[in-house]
Each structure stands twice: as structure tokens, then as C-alpha cells.
Amino acid sequence: xxxxxxxxxxxRFWADGVRLSGVIEKIADGVICINASGQxxxxxxxxxxxxGYTSSEVIGQNISILMTDDVGKKHDSYLKRYNExxxxxxxxxxxEVLGKHxxxxxxxxxxxxxxxxxxxIKGFIGIIRDLSExxxxxxxxxxxxxxxxxxxxxxxxxxxxxxxxxxxxHWNEAxxxxxxxDVSEAIGSSFTKLLPFLGIxxxxxxxxIEKSVPIKREQILVVIRGKSLYADLMIFPLNRNFGGAVVxxxxxxxxxxxxxIMVHTEKMLSINGLAAGxxxxxxxxxxxxxxxxxxVRRRLSLELAKNKDIAERxxxxxxxxxxxxxxxxxxxxxxxxxxxxxRASNIIQKTLAYSRHNISSFIQVRLKELIDSALxxxxxxxxxxxxxxxxxxxIQRYGNEDIKIICDRTAIQQVLLNLLxxxxxxxxxxxxxxxxxxxxxxxxxxNWVQIEIADNGPGMSSDVAKRIFEKFFTTxxxxxxxxxxxxxxxxxxxxxxxxxxxxxxxxGQGTKFVIRLPKDGGSHARSNFNRG
Amino acid sequence: xxxxxxxxxxxxxxxxxxxxxLEDEDLVVYTARSGEEAIRRIDAGLNVQIxxxxxxxxxxxxxxxxxxxxxxxxxxxxxxHTGSEDKSVATVxxxxxxxxxxxxxxxxxxxxxxxxxxxxxYDHK
Numbered sequence: 001x002x003x004x005x006x007x008x009x010x011x012r013f014w015a016d017g018v019r020l021s022g023v024i025e026k027i028a029d030g031v032i033c034i035n036a037s038g039q040x041x042x043x044x045x046x047x048x049x050x051x052g053y054t055s056s057e058v059i060g061q062n063i064s065i066l067m068t069d070d071v072g073k074k075h076d077s078y079l080k081r082y083n084e085x086x087x088x089x090x091x092x093x094x095x096e097v098l099g100k101h102x103x104x105x106x107x108x109x110x111x112x113x114x115x116x117x118x119x120x121i122k123g124f125i126g127i128i129r130d131l132s133e134x135x136x137x138x139x140x141x142x143x144x145x146x147x148x149x150x151x152x153x154x155x156x157x158x159x160x161x162x163x164x165x166x167x168x169x170h171w172n173e174a175x176x177x178x179x180x181x182d183v184s185e186a187i188g189s190s191f192t193k194l195l196p197f198l199g200i201x202x203x204x205x206x207x208x209i210e211k212s213v214p215i216k217r218e219q220i221l222v223v224i225r226g227k228s229l230y231a232d233l234m235i236f237p238l239n240r241n242f243g244g245a246v247v248x249x250x251x252x253x254x255x256x257x258x259x260x261i262m263v264h265t266e267k268m269l270s271i272n273g274l275a276a277g278x279x280x281x282x283x284x285x286x287x288x289x290x291x292x293x294x295x296v297r298r299r300l301s302l303e304l305a306k307n308k309d310i311a312e313r314x315x316x317x318x319x320x321x322x323x324x325x326x327x328x329x330x331x332x333x334x335x336x337x338x339x340x341x342x343r344a345s346n347i348i349q350k351t352l353a354y355s356r357h358n359i360s361s362f363i364q365v366r367l368k369e370l371i372d373s374a375l376x377x378x379x380x381x382x383x384x385x386x387x388x389x390x391x392x393x394x395i396q397r398y399g400n401e402d403i404k405i406i407c408d409r410t411a412i413q414q415v416l417l418n419l420l421x422x423x424x425x426x427x428x429x430x431x432x433x434x435x436x437x438x439x440x441x442x443x444x445x446x447n448w449v450q451i452e453i454a455d456n457g458p459g460m461s462s463d464v465a466k467r468i469f470e471k472f473f474t475t476x477x478x479x480x481x482x483x484x485x486x487x488x489x490x491x492x493x494x495x496x497x498x499x500x501x502x503x504x505x506x507x508g509q510g511t512k513f514v515i516r517l518p519k520d521g522g523s524h525a526r527s528n529f530n531r532g
Numbered sequence: 533x534x535x536x537x538x539x540x541x542x543x544x545x546x547x548x549x550x551x552x553x554l555e556d557e558d559l560v561v562y563t564a565r566s567g568e569e570a571i572r573r574i575d576a577g578l579n580v581q582i583x584x585x586x587x588x589x590x591x592x593x594x595x596x597x598x599x600x601x602x603x604x605x606x607x608x609x610x611x612x613h614t615g616s617e618d619k620s621v622a623t624v625x626x627x628x629x630x631x632x633x634x635x636x637x638x639x640x641x642x643x644x645x646x647x648x649x650x651x652x653x654y655d656h657k
Contacts, residue, residue, distance in 0.1 A: 280588045283615025283638040288545035290639035295552045304556055342641040349637075 030109075030128035033116070034063045038079050041123065050109070050130055052102030068098050068106055091115055091124075096131065107132050149183075158249040164209060166191040166202070169244065178251065180225050191247075208235040209245050219256055222249075229253040279348045290341040297334045300325055362521045365409045367442055367449060368401035374416035378424065390424050394435055399442035405449055406521035407497055415489040415501075419453045419513050422486070426457035426511060447519055448499075454512035459505045468503060498522030535654055536560040538580040540570045540597060541613070542590045546638070550584070550613075553643050559650070566590060567597030574604050581607075582653055584636075584646075587614040587621065595628055609653050611636060611646070 021042075024031050030047035034040055040063055043055040051058075051066055058065070064072030078089065094112035101107060108131040116123045152159045152172040158179075161170025171186040179186070179195070186194060192202050208215045217233040234248040298304055302322065311318040325331060378390045420438065427436035434456065441452040460468070469490040493501040499517040537559055541547050547563040554561045562578060564570035567589050574580070583601055587594035598610050610630075614621055615638035625631040636646055 280615040284543040284546055287615065287639035288543070288549055290641045291546070291549035291553060291643060294641075294643045295549055295556070298553070298556060306556075338641055341639050345637075345639050345641075 030126075030130075032063070032066075032126045032128065034124050034126070036079070036083060036122045036124075038063050038076060047128060050101075050107075050128065051099060066100055068100055071097070072100075099128065108135050156250075158251075160186075160191070160195075160247040160249070162191045162205070162244050162247065164243040166205070168194065170246070175249070178224055178249075205235050205245055205247065208237045209243065212237050212240070219252060230256040282348060283345055286341045286345050290338050293334045293338040293341070297331060297338075300330065362406050362408055364404050364406050366401070367403045367405060367451070370407075370409065370412055370416065371397070371401060371440060371442075371451075374413050374420060377413070377417050378420040390420075392436065393424060393427065394437040396437065396439045397442075398439065400444075401442050403442065403444055403449055403519075405517060405519045407517060408492070408521075411492045411496060412517075415492050415515070416451070416453070418486065418489050423453065423455035423457060423511065427455055444519070448516050449519055451515045451517070452512060453515075454510060456510045459507045459509045459511055460503075461507055465503055465505050469501075493517070535582075535650075536562065536578075536580040537582045537584060537650070538562045538564060538570060538574070538578070539584045539613075540564045540567060540589065540594070541584075541586040542566060542588075543586075546586075550640075554647075554650075557647055557650075567592030567594065567600070570597055571600050571604070574601055580605075582609045582611060582650060584611045584613050587612060587616060587624075595624065595630065598630065598633075599628075611649065613640070614638060 024042070024044050027044065028046065030050045031042065031044040032040060032047050033042035040058045040061055043053070043058050045055075048054055062076070064075045066072075067075060082088065082091070090111070090113050092112075092114060094110065097109060097111050098106045099109040099111075110129040110131055112127045114125050114127075116125050149170075149172070152161075152170060153174075155172060156174055157172075158175040159170065159172040160168060160175055163169050168186050168189050168191055171181075171183045175186070176182050181194075191205070204215045204217065207213075214237065215235045219230045220233055221228060222231050223229075229251050230253045232250045232252050236246045236248070238244050238246065299307060300321070301307070302318065308318050311321065375395065423438050424436075437456050439452070439454045441450075441454070443450045469486050490501055493499045493515055497517050499515060499522070501516075502514045503511070504514065505511040537554060539547055539550050539554075539561060541550075541563070542565055544565070547565070551561045551563055562573070562580060564573060567585075568591055570583070570585075571592075583598070585594045585598055589597065592600075594612065594614070601608055602610075610633050612621070612625070612630075612633050612635045614635065621635060622631065625633065625635075634649055636649075640646055
């Protein structure tokens with residue numbers, strides 16, 4: 001056994017025991033020798049200092065007085081077991097244990113034990129190193145690490161520390177939350193492997209580190225856990241002592257959407273102004289067409305007495321002329337031309353009225369009219385990006401729509417249009433075998449009217465349904481929807497009209513929105529309605 | 533003296549067609565291509581009972597025209613004939629206190645409605 005020191009050989013080098021004990025006296029570690037039954041035979045000055053006993057106090061005592069009670073109690077049996085089985089547990093291994101000071105306090109030590117034999121008498125020698133200071137330093141270091149973690153956790157940005165090899169060294173709570181991966185999982189992983197979408201910036205990272213300059217990328221589109229979002233990204237290189245870099249990611253999706261909305265609103269406003277001017281310009285020629293038709297019609301008919309006189313001047317028989325016009329459908333053609341002018345002007349009028357939703361006014365309106373116009377808009381609304389065809393959807397209407405309610409007509413139209421549009425978009429994914437269908441069902445009781453809009457589309461999961469009325473929540477790809485539609489609908493129904501809007505859906509079961517509106521328009525309406 | 537009407541509109545086609553229709557109703561019709569022209573003629577002694585005025589005119593606006601004619605000839609009735617959208621017109625008229633004036637929207641696809649309005653003024657007299 002190589003760890004058994006042959007003292008006889010030892011003394012050959014160290015001429016006599018005095019010299020050996022001199023060494024033991026001077027050694028920087030505590031040295032304690034015990035005999036086979038555990039009694040202390042030697043106790044050097046460092047051991048004296050560590051445990052607070054003088055050598056004379058402990059010589060002959062059982063070593064267990066230097067141990068914590070639980071270990072001390074068992075020590076005799078450990079010795080006995082070793083003497084019988086020769087199976088080492090601590091011998092020649094060394095480990096961290098606790099020592100007990102004379103005053104009862106406990107302190108960490110590193111203990112290595114060797115077996116000694118002197119002229120057939122066995123004993124053990126223990127070398128003891130005080131770990132208190134090291135432990136305190138370790139604690140301080142780990143506190144510093146925890147403090148650093150606490151600092152980066154307190155920030156709302158996602159912060160990721162990486163070393164020069166691209167291995168993640170730091171990972172804050174925001175990163176954990178957004179990536180769905182806790183710190184223990186992330187640290188030690190390769191940055192680009194873990195976040196493949198950031199592959200596009202791995203060159204930036206290398207550059208930032210090499211040139212020691214921060215690099216910024218704004219509004220990059222990233223996909224995290226299947227969710228696409230816009231992020232601002234900063235790469236801050238660490239100083240050369242550490243190498244590596246800190247990557248900061250901020251989810252700016254909401255800000256980007258807000259900008260989109262502002263751009264959209266601005267565009268709408270300018271279109272509004274343009275459309276108002278255009279309406280005037282178009283209505284003038286329409287006026288010429290329409291009044292022109294009426295003039296022609298009247299001058300061809302028997303209505304005007306002077307027609308007869310003028311016809312006679314040219315030897316024309318006005319009654320025969322009437323027959324001719326009837327046979328040739330002249331009056332029908334004229335009235336159709338007039339109708340077309342009327343329709344063209346109505347389209348302009350309605351479009352303008354619809355886009356001017358900034359003015360809220362409650363008026364009495366027939367439900368049928370509201371639904372008609374919303375359907376009319378839906379049919380004419382073709383968003384190129386979404387390109388669904390509303391005309392292919394089967395519309396079924398149930399219930400008596402001949403109900404008058406007081407509401408902000410444009411706002412309610414907008415809500416209905418939004419819901420119809422959503423349904424149409426959702427049903428785009430239907431197979432060819434299924435005919436897309438929207439059921440509109442109207443009912444009423446004494447104070448309320450209820451409008452149901454149900455489609456046979458794919459429905460929604462409860463997760464989606466729960467968030468559907470949230471501002472900026474959208475299931476559409478970034479850029480193709482603002483996520484404001486349904487939150488605005490919710491606002492219009494619940495706040496402006498003091499009604500309710502509910503959603504009944506589950507995957508594969510279609511989607512049904514149920515709107516309930518007070519017939520009198522709620523209190524907002526009552527104060528508004530009387531004015532005008 | 534026959535009942536006379538002045539139509540103010542910057543679109544010749546609109547003037548011609550309205551005039552034709554109303555003349556067929558045996559009304560005396562004058563036309564003006566601008567607010568300035570309308571005022572000039574009334575100032576020069578043209579006597580009309582009713583003015584049909586477009587709101588969006590080149591030069592002086594329809595509203596200004598109405599206010600000025602009203603100063604010259606307070607008994608004049610006014611009818612607004614506009615291609616602009618209802619709501620914005622209503623807002624503007626309300627702001628200048630002219631919201632009690634009848635508004636006819638272009639295109640007048642049913643001229644008899646305008647004729648009965650004119651008739652009502654004459655019967656009232």
C-alpha cells in the first residue's frame with residue numbers, strides 16, 4: 001500500500017525522530033497522529049492554533065473531541081471497521097470535513113489521512129488544512145456572481161453573455177422568459193446553435209469582438225419559439241481581459257406595430273382628404289350625367305306641354321315617337337344611366353362616411369341597413385395582401401332585422417365589417433369540399449338586440465381566444481395585420497355602446513361572435529342623441 | 533314679376549343641366565360660374581328670390597358667397613347644392629351658423645325633389 005509510510009525507512013533519511021518532529025512542528029498544516037484505537041499521540045502547533053487546545057491537553061484523548069458530535073460518535077466504529085476489513089474510506093483520499101474548536105465552534109477543514117506503522121504498532125497521521133478563509137473567499141466570489149446575475153436579471157432587455165468561442169456564459173431572466181429556457185440549460189451552449197435565428201448576426205459578433213466596437217442592428221425580424229417579433233440588437237464587446245461580448249436584445253414588436261398603425265392612420269387621413277376632394281370632383285360630372293338624363297327623358301316624354309309644339313314644328317307626331325321610344329327601351333336606358341350615376345355617387349358617399357370614423361354620433365338606424373352596408377363593404381373590400389374573395393362565401397341571415405337601435409352607425413358598421421373580414425380570412429384555409437359560410441342571426445328582447453356572426457372556419461384554440469381582444473394581438477404574420485381590429489371592435493361595443501361582445505369557438509368548430517347592444521345606445525348615446 | 537333663381541356653380545355642365553330642367557318648369561333661371569360673378573350681378577341689380585349655391589367653388593367659397601349675397605339681399609332664400617360628403621358639409625355649416633339651410637347632394641338623381649322645395653318657397657310667399 002503506497003500510502004502506508006514506513007517510518008523505519010523514513011528515519012533513515014531523517015537520522016532521528018527529533019528532526020522529524022522538528023519538521024512537523026514547523027509545517028504549515030495541522031498534523032495530528034493517533035493510535036489504532038483513536039487516541040491522540042501527537043498534536044502540532046498549527047493543530048493547537050486551529051482547535052484551541054494545547055498539545056498536553058489532548059494527548060491521550062480520543063480524536064472524536066475534535067469532531068462534530070454526529071461524526072465523533074461513530075468514529076470508533078469507523079476505526080474498528082477499517083482494522084477488520086482494511087477497506088479504506090478516508091485513508092489516502094482526503095476530503096472536506098468539519099472540525100470542532102475547543103469553544104464548540106465548527107469550521108471547515110481539508111483532512112488527509114495516512115496510515116503509519118512503527119515497529120509493528122499501527123497508527124494514523126492526519127494533515128489538516130483550515131478552509132475557513134478559502135470558504136469565505138468562495139462565498140464572496142459566488143456572492144459577486146449572484147450579484148451580477150441579479151443585476152442582469154433586473155433588466156427588461158434580454159442579455160446574453162458569450163465568450164470568444166460563442167459559448168453562452170450569462171443568461172438573464174428576460175432571456176429565459178422569452179426563449180423558454182432557464183439559465184442552467186442555456187449556459188455552456190453554443191450561441192448560434194441555441195439561437196439559430198441569430199446566425200445572421202454571428203459575423204457581427206465576431207466583428208464586434210475583434211474590432212472592439214459595439215454593433216447595433218435595429219428592428220430585425222426574429223422568430224422565437226415560433227413567434228415572430230421585431231427586435232433591436234446590440235452587441236457590446238467585453239474588454240480584452242475577458243474577451244467575448246454581451247448581446248442585448250429588446251422586443252420592439254409593439255413599437256414597430258405602433259409605427260405601422262401611425263403610418264396607416266396617416267395614410268388614411270391623407271386618403272380621406274384626397275377622397276373628400278375627389279368626391280366633389282366626381283360628383284360634378286355625375287351630376288351632369290344624372291340631371292342630363294332627367295332632362296333628356298322629360299324632353300322626350302309627354303310630360304312637358306311644349307314638347308308637343310316643338311315636335312309639330314318638325315312634322316313629328318309625338319305619340320308615335322313615344323311608341324318608338326318604348327319599343328327601343330329609350331326610357332329604360334335613360335333611367336338605368338341615372339341609376340348608375342346614383343350608385344357611383346353612393347359608393348363615394350359611403351366610402352367617405354366610413355373612413356370618417358373620428359366623429360362619433362349616435363343616430364337611430366335600422367339593423368337591416370347596418371348589416372346590408374357592412375356586407376356591401378365586405379364585398380368591395382379587397383385587400384391585395386390577403387386576397388380573399390368575399391363573394392364566394394355563402395351568407396345566411398336569420399331573425400327579424402327590422403329593428404331600430406340607437407348607435408354610432410359608422411362604428412357599428414366598422415365592427416361588423418371587421419368580424420366579417422376576420423371570418424373571411426379565417427375561412428381562406430378551408431378545404432375545397434367545404435363551402436365557406438357565414439350565418440348572421442339577429443334577435444332581441446325588451447332592451448337589447450343581439451347579433452351573432454358565425455362562420456364555419458377552422459375556429460381557434462382557447463389560448464388564442466383568450467387573447468383575441470387584446471391590443472396588438474394578432475395571429476397574422478407581422479406586417480399583414482395591425483392587431484387592432486378586434487380590440488377596437490371590443491372598445492366600440494363595450495365602452496362606446498356599453499354592450500357586450502363574446503366569442504364562442506374551439507378548433508374545428510368555427511367561430512361565433514355574439515354582440516349585444518342596448519337598443520337605446522346606452523348612457524353615452526342618451527346624452528349625445530338628444531343634441532342632434 | 534316671374535320667380536327668378538340664380539345658380540352658382542363652377543361646372544358649366546351642372547349649370548346648363550340644372551338651368552334646362554328648371555326652365556322646363558317655367559322658372560326664370562340665371563347662372564354664375566363663380567361667387568364673385570354672382571355677387572357682381574346681384575350688386576348690379578339682378579333680382580332673384582332663390583340662390584342655389586355650390587360650396588366648393590374656385591375663388592370665393594360658397595359659404596362666403598351666401599353670406600355676402602345675404603348682406604346685399606336679405607330676403608334671398610338659399611339652397612346648397614354640393615358634391616361634398618354630408619357629414620363634413622353639416623359640420624362646416626354648423627360652424628358658420630348656416631345649418632338651417634336645405635342641402636341637396638350632387639348628383640341630383642331626382643330633380644323633382646328640388647322642384648318641390650322651390651315650389652314650397654313660392655307657395656310660402
